[in-house]
Each structure stands twice: as structure tokens, then as C-alpha cells.
Amino acid sequence: MKSCTFPRSRFRLFSLLFILIICKNTAFGFAPKREFYQIKIYHFKEDSQRQRLETYLKDAYLPALHRAGIKKVGVFEPADEKDSLLYVLIPFKSAEQFLSLPQTISKDKQYVTAGRDYIETEYNNPVHAGFESVFMEAFAGMPAFKAPALQSGPSERIYELRRYEAASEKLHENKISQFNNGELAIFSRLGFNVVFCGQVKAGGKMPSLMYMSSFENKAERDAHWKAFGSDPAWTKLNAQPEYAHNFLRADIYLLHPMAFSDI
Template sequence: MLRPILFIFVLFFFKYTYGQNEIYELRVYEMEFFKPANILHDYFEKALIPALNREGVNNVGAFEESGETLPKKIYLLISYQNMQAHQDVTDALKNDTQFKLDAQTYWETPSEKTPFKRIESIFIRSVSGFPNLDKPADDSEFFELRIYESHNEDALRRKVKMFNDSEFAIFNDVGLNTVFFGENISGNQMPCLTYLLAFKNKEEHEKAWSKFGPHPEWQRIVKLEEYKNAMNDISRIFLKPLTYSQL
């Protein structure tokens, strides 16, 4: 009698510990003009990221856009084992005495000195073909964030399948180093998927993409009826890591 119960427990543990896809929270801080961002950087580096690390949330990415785009934006990428882990960590930070102490200066900043206008919080669920965040090489200094929009949910399903079945392998072949990949579950560009690529520099980025189009497997799958009209828009944002980024 004990053995069947133990077996059921193992299956339950595997499903809810390892069988779930990761959840990524991508926070986008839209900065105010002419307001120094030091207070926000200090909050990330000395309060929020250390507190997340204490809760087992590692490899927190912090980026700014490459180039002189306006308004300036800061991107924070936080990965969780699952959605329940996100809720647990959020609750834990509310009771973290050290975090409260470290974040005090940021929290007490008056509204007229707050360096950002708003925060957009986007949640993304990883897919079976790329279930876990992959920390890039330490010398990665050039990142590309890509968002693929589809005209409906089934079109997005087909595009995700295209990646799961073939495109991830092509990416590996040509040097498109994926950091995370997932299907958005919230945000203002739904339905869509989002992924992040890492490179040593812009030259490595251009070299890798130049190999993608002519790749024989891409040439095969792009002609398949199953994948026609699977997406209708692409957004791409070039990023560079901030000094305290863990990616």
C-alpha cells in the first residue's frame, strides 16, 4: 500500500516542481526627462536584486537601450520557477527586514524626484523547446529583445510550434544565443511571443543573423503551409547590460 502512495507523491512532486514552465517578468521603466536615475539604479543594485537573490531568484537582468532613444527606458528581467514562486517571492519581500532597510531611500523619494514616469510589467511563460533561462557568456555586451505578434491565438500557437520543432536548432547552428524564450501571458502586444538573444558585440550579432536566412532548414520550413501567416509584426530592441546586471 505504501509503494503506490509513494509513487503518486513522486509524480506530483515532479509535475509541480520540474514539469512547469518558467515565468519571466519583464519590467520596463519609462524614464522622465532631465531626472537623474541614480536612485533607481541604487535601488536595483543594493536593495531589490540582493533581496531577490536571497529568495533564490538568480540571474536578474538589468539593461538599458543601446543608442539615444527617447524616452529612455530601463529593463529588468526576473525569472521565476513558476507563477506560484512569483507570488511567494513577492510576499517574502514584504517581510524582508534587510530589503526594507536597503530600499528605504528609494521608497522615501518624493514624487517630483522619482526618475521614471511609469512601469510596464509583462509576464511571459517559457515553452517546451526552451523551458529554462540560459545565462549568456560573461563577455556578452550586445542584446537583442524580439517580440513577434500574431493576428490570433492559433497563429501564435503555430509560430511557437515552428520554434519548438525547428527554429531553436537553427539558432544553435548559426550562433543566435538565446537567453530566454516564451509566450506572453500579459502585456499590450498580445497575442505574442518574446525572446532575448545575447552577443559579444554588434559584429557577432550581424554575422549570426546573416547565416539564418540561407540556412537549409529555414528554407524548408518557411515554405510549409502549416506556418503561413503565423505572425504579422516584429519589434526588436537593442539593449546593453547595466554594470550590476547578472546576465
């Protein structure tokens, strides 16, 4: 009985084809797809505006986003009550979903009815004093939004939003590389409960990136940053000369979630 043998040359050929298929799949479909994020920062001048805006967000806007397939939307107020602002964080699966959202919710009859005060607001009695919009693409190192599982009450929780500005596009990309190649792993190991990391594609203060971490309370937040600052892996990573001067400034915003926020 003859033994069945597989020619070595053919084995090498099949091995090469297998590797090529794996590489192609990784590059064109199997690599994690990066999400997109919008942060809307509403400004208001008086309490009546804030009350109307909260009613709109709670009763009209968030339910409409849920019906449009966006299940987790964050709504936050500054921990410092002196700031007359509300922050809304919206994760999108694609840029197309972001672009089509206004048309999608405009066809939602429940939204149009519940949001009438906001939609039909008079020019001399506006619901807000304007809003900023920042549009971002997720980092390769954290391609998807992650809602934390915090146990404390909304008024105790701290969501820390940071914005890093750089002096040039090259240095900005370098800071993102630092996140992807070590900094995010340190955050994860130390339990920072990172919600998202995004490269700003449209908005003020560019080039910049934004990310959000979350904590049970202010004391826990402070303890985590103290541990981060003395962490050997961070000390080593931050001392690498290729990451020198990769941001000019960091703006830090400490936020509490609203009672009706999804996160």
C-alpha cells in the same frame, strides 16, 4: 532440472504496464517544468530619475531577489541612448514564486533599508515615470532560462529582445509551434545564445511572444542573422505552408547589460 520459463502472456502484460508507467511519468512529473518570466520596462524623464532607479536596482532590488532565491537577474539599457528606458528580466521557477515576490521582499529588512528612497518616494519626486510589466511562460522547447557565457565587456555585448505579435490566438500558437519544432534548434546550432523564450500571458500587445538572444557585439549579431537568413534548414522550415502568416510584426530591441546585471 527444470528450466525456468516466463509465460509470453505475462511478459506482454508487464511490457504494457512498463510503457504505461513511462507515459504517466513523462506527463505528470518527468517532463521538464517550464519557468516563468517577468520583464519590467521602467521609463524615466530625466537623468536624476535614472540615477536613483539604478541605485535602487543595484543596492536594493537585485540583492533582495538573490536572497529570495532568484540568482540571475538581467538589467539592460537600450543600445540607442535616445530611449529613456531600463529593462529588468526576472526568471521564476513557478507562477507562485512570481505572485508571492512582493510580500517576500517586503519582509526583507535589508531591502526595506536599502530601498527606502524608492519605497518611500514622494508623489512629486518619483523615482521613475512608470513601468510596464510583461509576464510570460517558457516555451516547451526551451523550458528554462539560460545565462550566456559572453567574454566581451558589458558596453559591447548585445542582448536582442524580440516581440512577435500575431493576428489571432491560433496563429500565435502556430508561431510557437514553429519555434518548438525547428527554429530553436537552428538558433542553437548557429550559436545565437538564446536566453529565454516566453509566451506572453499578461501584458500589452497580445497575442504575442518574446525571446532574447545574445552576442559578443553588434558585428557578431549582424553576422549571425545573415547566416540564419540563408540557412537551408530555416529556408525549408519557413517555406512550409502551415507556418504562413503566423505573425504580423516583430519589434526588435537591441540592449546592453548594465555593469551590475547578473547576465
